[in-house]
Amino acid sequence: MTDTTTQQVTRQPSRNLFQKLEIDMRLLGMIGAFVLLCIGFDIVTEGRFLTPRNIFNLTIQTVSVAIMACGMVFVIVTRHIDLSVGALLATCSAVMAMTQTQILPYVLDFGLNHPATWIITIVVGLVAGTIIGAFQGALIGYLTIPAFIVTLGGFLVWRNVAWYLTGGQTIGPLDENFRKLGGINGTLGETWSWALGLILTVAALWVLWTSRQARARHGFAVKPLWAQGVLSAIFAAAILGFVAILNAYEIPSRRLERMFEDRGEILPEGLTIGYGVPFSVLILIVVAIVLTIVARRTRFGRYIFATGGNPDAAELSGINTRWLTVKVFALMGFLCALSAVVASARLANHSNDIGTLDELRVIAAAVIGGTALSGGIGTIYGAVLGALIMQALQSGMAMVGVDAPFQNIVVGAVLVLAVLIDILYRKRLGA
Template identity: 35%
Template sequence: MEQVKLKKKRQLNIRKYTMIIALIGIWFLFYNLDDTGTFLTARNLSNLFKQMSVTAVLAMGMFMILVNLHIDLSLGSLVGLSGGVCALLMYKFGMNPFMAIILTILLGAVCGIFTGSWVNAGVPAFIASLGGMLAYRGAIMGLSKGASVPTSEPAFRFLGTAYVPPTVGWIIGAIAILGLSYMTIKKRQSRIKFGFEVKSMALELLYLGIYIGIIMTFIYTMNSYKGIPMPIAIVLGIALILTFVATKTRFGRQVFAIGGNKEAARLSGIDIKARTMQIFIISGVMASIAGILLTARLGTATTDAGNGFELDAVASCVIGGTSLLGGEGTIIGAVLGALVMASIDNGMSILNTEAYWQLIVKGLILVIAVFIDIYNKKKGK
């Protein structure tokens, strides 16, 4: 019995760190293939983090959906619609950027309610979101008359192009290190109090040291260029909030419970329809934020913006350890998965690889990641 527990624990640890090992492997590969030495420069890594921010935000929204055993194919089109509407509100109607952003986020929530209502009415999420994907794409084409919508509002562009000052970056890093150290100590004390197994103190300190090293390396590298890009700072903020929601709240525990065993969750008194509606609202809001960040970075909204982004979001979640069979995964894993996908795009672009090869590689990675997930599930049984 003890051997079985150790075996399962070992499998979980391997899966937990697979994406980190894969990321290091990808970076090492592109570093060696890149004759120009561009890939691991502070400037390119800064651009890489900016590029991944949209996919990361979208992946966090998709994570909530996948954990609950659903899928939302409309998120990519909603990114395009949200970015287009936000740009139109400022460019055509002269609206204040702050109000335009608020209304755009509300639009995302309304679209989430639209999809969630159909799902609660019995329509499969695949079909309901597929309808939304087509409808939202058609809506932005109609609203913009098929033309690009420029936006040059400095306050709006700030979200996509600005950098956190180096000093502030170090302050944020110090807060993150203190917070991580406190949480590690508190978690250890809690496990000891309730009689759970804990790592040796030496191993605990080793892990903590590695995490602190990663934080300091990240801050130092970003400050070597211009500072932490504002989009990635927003991504990290959202990730912290959603991680707390997913792991420390009743709502989060119920979402995972539904994904793990829907019938058991229903019998335990969980309001499945209410939770379903709420996760679709969250995913809609995440898509609208992703659309805002994309438009703020590019300075223009186009009718094809966000095209195929939903598939990148699914791939990011699965690569990051989210199970398509529901009830398993982490927000941080989804963000790391987005970083893996962005690294592949960025690295292949630096190598001047044809665009079709990028799609082929990402498609293969998605299939392999899903296969590994299903294989591990079957093996676990």
């Protein structure tokens, strides 16, 4: 029709810079909020917030919640909820703590800090988490008990299964190798961090370029070359900048001295070594990338979003939505176990209260990250960014010296405000 074509012609020039770059405005808003938050705290704390040391700590504190938030995106997108993630994390942590401190060293006679202990422990934990998640998913999918009820029950059950398994005691210290996955005790070091940064940069640019090629091959419109260049530059700067900051956090000289003494060497004068990217952050990066691919480029991901958008349509399109629910919750359980690895390794112990209130942080992170509770909408990077914003807010306020009750009041208010802004934004977009 003629009027549609004229409409398009007139609309074309009014496209602004961001549309040309094809950047999600929502993502931009979140990054903007995060940057403002960081700069604000940095000014108030007189430059103590944006130091390599604090950014390093912020990153490792975020990992556990962020990993679970990635799974929670899928759960919420399919119109479910999981209130049991904190409790499930505790059960997985308890299972792994008992495995590495009791069963493997003494029952199976491996001894302490056996090189196979950490890997066996993690496999046991991941299997336990996946089975529990799948079980809850089966109750929801096949027996059609609402997810809210199943996971509310799970919240009580798994928290206390963890208690029962450990007798309520703090179990530790955990295996030496296992603890390396917690954060500061295990990092890639400067060289490998740069290598990782380069690999990620190349991969990001390759993805940008090939998706452009694929569109061009089918004769679809592609963004202008300069926009592609700007976007590539931003990606590269962000990745390499992040690595540079983590590398800039230097191992304290005392600690470095001790490390050299352990090896029977003497610390050379003036030598400094940066920490680099922690293994736990590497785990999060891998989880986020894999799940983003799953969400966008696999049938499983497509079905998750279709089911969230219209469960009846998904069912009528031949999607087995029940089995899909089991898979989504099994994945959530797997990620809870992975978070349990990171969380307990960071604390070097399994404590009875590990993961308490994590379900709320995880849901909040996913929701702040743009996941709609009505289903069908959500992104993995949004959830990770949401987790980061929450953690920045929390630790920033702690640094400023805001009283503990006020910290939680602010976090709660921000959660509600974030959702309000999201609703207004979507309304303006008409989506």
